Amino acid sequence: MNQYARPESWTFILYRYLPRLTLCSLAWEIAQLPLYTLWAEPHPGRIVYAVAHCTVGDAVIGTTALALALILNRAGEHGTWPGVRIVLSTVLLTVAYTLLSERINLARGNWAYTAWMPVLPWIGVGLAPLLQWVVVPCVAWGWANRKH
Secondary structure (H helix, E strand, O other): OOOOHHHHHHHHHHHHHHHHHHHHHHHHHHOOOHEHHHHOOOOHHHHHHHHHHHHHHHHHHHHHHHHHHHHHHOOOOHHHHHHHHHHHHHHHHHHHHHHHHHHHHHHOOOOOOOOOOOOEOOOEEHHHHHHHHHHHHHHHHHHHHHOO
């Protein structure tokens, strides 16, 4: 049976990884608000909407990346998953997506950085959104795999 069809895989992803990924993403989105011009938005409702929207998007991106990482690594039963390879694959997939997404959304004017955002000069993308996809999946993975 393929790893993505195993009930224990989906139980782990949906009930352990996804909630932790979502909480970590929410915390990150709130913490990085001052790095985006949205922070100066005079209507708090727009800020709340943007944080909620981005957090849901992060949950979709991170969960999809984990599922793809499981497929790419031909992960079998949950207890035998090559954890380091899966996390590295997840991070590579999410960082690649974020590079593309940030470039597109910045070019379209969907969001902008404040002077506080450290920007990688050779690609014009902020460091915070890239670090998010290094830190958050690792923390969510470790937390989800913690023994009770």
